[in-house]
Amino acid sequence: QVQLVESGGGLVQAGGSLRLSCAASVRTFSTYTMGWFRQAPGKEREFVAAISWGAGNTHYADSVKGRFTISRDNAKNTVYLQMNSLKPEDTAVYYCAADRWGIATPPHDFGSWGQGTQVTVSS
Numbered sequence: 191q192v193q194l195v196e197s198g199g200g201l202v203q204a205g206g207s208l209r210l211s212c213a214a215s216v217r218t219f220s221t222y223t224m225g226w227f228r229q230a231p232g233k234e235r236e237f238v239a240a241i242s243w244g245a246g247n248t249h250y251a252d253s254v255k256g257r258f259t260i261s262r263d264n265a266k267n268t269v270y271l272q273m274n275s276l277k278p279e280d281t282a283v284y285y286c287a288a289d290r291w292g293i294a295t296p297p298h299d300f301g302s303w304g305q306g307t308q309v310t311v312s313s
Contacts, residue, residue: 194288202309224288
């Protein structure tokens, strides 16, 4: 089981930016596909972005394409989510997830999850 800790959430005005980080406590981080998901109040959790192990292939939800960028630093065991041009509808708890040897495109099989970090975008 991978321990994941998210950080970087907060309150931002519409049009602003935030960068989320997710630190993983595992020596084989480079073998994990990493993902970001979010859950807004009263809604189901939804996929946001993923980045594969190895080649670092990325995949995004249509709602965030062109605005969010997922990246990883294997030397730091960390995955990032750069969020630009934020909208009020991006308000949610954002979760980091890990899937060893997984792929970036759905269907996903993320088995390890972080506790989440709150992102609130005001209008």
